[in-house]
Amino acid sequence: PRLAVPDATYLLARGPFREADERALLLEHRIDVVVSKNSGGEATYGKIAAARALGVEVVMIRRPTLPDVASAETVEALAAMVDHFLGPAAERGV
Numbered sequence: 516p517r518l519a520v521p522d523a524t525y526l527l528a529r530g531p532f533r534e535a536d537e538r539a540l541l542l543e544h545r546i547d548v549v550v551s552k553n554s555g556g557e558a559t560y561g562k563i564a565a566a567r568a569l570g571v572e573v574v575m576i577r578r579p580t581l582p583d584v585a586s587a588e589t590v591e592a593l594a595a596m597v598d599h600f601l602g603p604a605a606e607r608g609v
Contacts, residue, residue, distance in 0.1 A: 526540075531560070536561070538565035548574065549562060
């Protein structure tokens with residue numbers, strides 16, 4: 516839904532975009548502040564690099580601290596965790 520703000524411009528595109536394209540966008544729209552979340556990936560790198568090169572202020576939203584929970588790197592490791600906590604599937608009648 517559209518925001519209830521005056522003079523908003525909506526850009527419908529899917530990145531990641533090249534730094535040169537981000538720089539052109541920042542200049543064309545006279546953007547003076549970039550607000551971005553730290554997603555942990557490189558999808559917004561072009562935007563941040565372009566903003567830095569142009570001296571545009573960047574506000575980075577920190578990723579939330581995730582709860583400390585058990586996790587597994589593979590499906591096999593996850594199945595072993597389930598077996599450990601619930602007992603082997605054969606014993607559960609599964």
